[in-house]
Amino acid sequence: MAKWIAGVDIGGTTLSVGMVPVAGGRPRALRVDDTAGGRGGAAVVEQVCAMVRAAVDEVVCAEASGVEVAGVGVAAPGSLDRARGVVLESHNLGWFGLPLRDRVQAATGLPTVVENDANCAACGEWWQGAGRGFRSVLGITLGTGIGGGIVMDGRPFVGATGAAGEIGHMTVKYGGRRCTCGARGCLEAYASGPGIARTAVEGLAGGARSTLPELVAGDLGRITAATVHEAAVEGDAYATGVLAHTARMLAAGITSAVNLLGPDAVVVMGGVAEAGDLLFGPLAAELGRPRFRSAVDACTVVPGALRGTAGVVGAAGVFRLRTEET
Numbered sequence: 001m002a003k004w005i006a007g008v009d010i011g012g013t014t015l016s017v018g019m020v021p022v023a024g025g026r027p028r029a030l031r032v033d034d035t036a037g038g039r040g041g042a043a044v045v046e047q048v049c050a051m052v053r054a055a056v057d058e059v060v061c062a063e064a065s066g067v068e069v070a071g072v073g074v075a076a077p078g079s080l081d082r083a084r085g086v087v088l089e090s091h092n093l094g095w096f097g098l099p100l101r102d103r104v105q106a107a108t109g110l111p112t113v114v115e116n117d118a119n120c121a122a123c124g125e126w127w128q129g130a131g132r133g134f135r136s137v138l139g140i141t142l143g144t145g146i147g148g149g150i151v152m153d154g155r156p157f158v159g160a161t162g163a164a165g166e167i168g169h170m171t172v173k174y175g176g177r178r179c180t181c182g183a184r185g186c187l188e189a190y191a192s193g194p195g196i197a198r199t200a201v202e203g204l205a206g207g208a209r210s211t212l213p214e215l216v217a218g219d220l221g222r223i224t225a226a227t228v229h230e231a232a233v234e235g236d237a238y239a240t241g242v243l244a245h246t247a248r249m250l251a252a253g254i255t256s257a258v259n260l261l262g263p264d265a266v267v268v269m270g271g272v273a274e275a276g277d278l279l280f281g282p283l284a285a286e287l288g289r290p291r292f293r294s295a296v297d298a299c300t301v302v303p304g305a306l307r308g309t310a311g312v313v314g315a316a317g318v319f320r321l322r323t324e325e326t
């Protein structure tokens with residue numbers, strides 16, 4: 001009988017559930033929905049459990065040889081009490097002290113573990129994605145914010161508070177832009193989606209010439225990282241320069257993290273990573289510049305391979321690792 005784990009990824013806007021074989025492999029019975037975030041924690045827990053039940057039913061129907069469900073791994077945003085599976089604080093979802101693990105466990109009747117979403121994404125890429133085969137991986141998710149997770153010698157490394165790997169809040173420019181965390185000059189303030197948009201708008205306000213204003217009918221407030229990417233693809237030199245500037249900031253953060261941790265691979269994930277060569281080209285060039293090189297030279301920087309399912313796969317992977325431990 002095949003053993004499966006339900007992987008759940010709770011995002012601020014999107015909720016994904018899939019069934020992952022304990023032995024590894026692509027998620028099956030994958031379903032994606034808008035997170036019922038506005039209706040509070042209880043509504044989201046109900047939504048998660050309904051999606052898990054539907055996914056379990058789907059693999060049970062598809063697998064003639066029988067299915068055993070080992071449990072549920074949940075990737076959750078915000079700060080967590082990992083041992084108790086409680087979301088201490090998630091501003092995106094408005095959750096404060098939500099006992100997520102116990103609620104999911106009670107409603108599904110399945111053993112459940114909860115882990116930070118960025119740690120799950122890193123673990124997913126290490127287990128089944130672009131970081132497969134490497135002993136130590138730093139995963140970076142570039143989106144509305146910047147998340148980071150570390151797998152060190154084949155185990156997730158979460159530090160004393162569970163928040164280790166927060167590369168988004170490493171200082172890349174002393175005294176620079178104000179970040180959402182309140183500090184100045186964090187990587188997230190430059191290389192997240194909103195950070196990229198801000199770089200673009202600041203340059204335009206300073207008189208830079210570009211097709212970007214046309215793409216947003218003159219309303220610069222509508223410029224996003226996706227608009228900058230679109231303009232760069234169409235050959236706009238200014239937009240290409242904005243992505244190159246982003247790559248320089250990213251390289252500064254990655255170089256510092258790699259010198260500290262010495263991972264075999266850095267996996268760059270998330271919507272912003274889909275800029276592809278327009279981002280990874282200048283990033284590789286920056287990482288190739290002379291500096292204290294040994295750790296950086298020994299490390300591969302690659303885009304994520306799981307596109308949207310790293311959290312689901314990683315949540316299942318974390319469940320597998322944690323239950324092996326006990």
Ligand SMILES: [Zn+2]
Nearest residue numbers: 169179181186
């Ligand atoms: Zn910050």
